[in-house]
Amino acid sequence: MPQLTKLYTMAEASDHNTKDDCWVVIDGKVYDVSSYLDDHPGGDDVVLAATGRDATEDFEDAGHSKSAKELMETFCIGELDTSAIPELEIISKKQRRDYAQKLVELTKQYWVVPTTVVGVSVVVGFLYLRKK
Numbered sequence: 789m790p791q792l793t794k795l796y797t798m799a800e801a802s803d804h805n806t807k808d809d810c811w812v813v814i815d816g817k818v819y820d821v822s823s824y825l826d827d828h829p830g831g832d833d834v835v836l837a838a839t840g841r842d843a844t845e846d847f848e849d850a851g852h853s854k855s856a857k858e859l860m861e862t863f864c865i866g867e868l869d870t871s872a873i874p875e876l877e878i879i880s881k882k883q884r885r886d887y888a889q890k891l892v893e894l895t896k897q898y899w900v901v902p903t904t905v906v907g908v909s910v911v912v913g914f915l916y917l918r919k920k
């Protein structure tokens with residue numbers, strides 16, 4: 789039977805950032821290390837500081853042994869849902885377009901107002917001079 793992998797977004801993983809409830813994201817996988825924090829040879833503070841973001845670089849920089857990596861797999865609870873990331877990019881690109889559109893509209897507005905004022909002044913001035 790195929791094994792279904794549970795997917796978590798980075799936002800979901802970020803919610804688990806305390807001593808009693810601690811998840812880390814390493815190399816696209818999500819690990820619940822809550823039960824291991826007290827036993828971690830590097831201390832609990834370094835692991836807690838690595839929550840809420842991709843901790844792959846920190847984990848690699850610590851130079852973990854093969855046995856540490858094997859132990860790590862026993863804490864794996866799922867994988868990072870990367871489909872949420874491009875979606876965020878699409879939204880931000882759309883938002884950027886919206887801001888550009890608003891800027892164009894504002895520029896148009898600010899052109900229309902002074903141009904109208906100047907136009908009306910010219911017409912009034914012209915009529916006034918003709919009357920004289």
Ligand code: HEM
Pocket residue numbers: 812819821824828829830831834835838843846847850851852853854855856857859860863
């Ligand atoms: C599932 C997650 C983790 C497991 C199972 C784990 C396990 C271990 C183990 C067994 C060691 C002893 C040395 C070794 O055998 O390599 C160690 C050391 C260390 N770990 Fe982790 N670790 C994890 C996550 C992290 C994270 C996210 C950091 C973040 C920076 C980190 C930082 C360190 C450091 C700095 C040491 C070195 C301690 C020293 O040499 O004094 N570990 N870890």
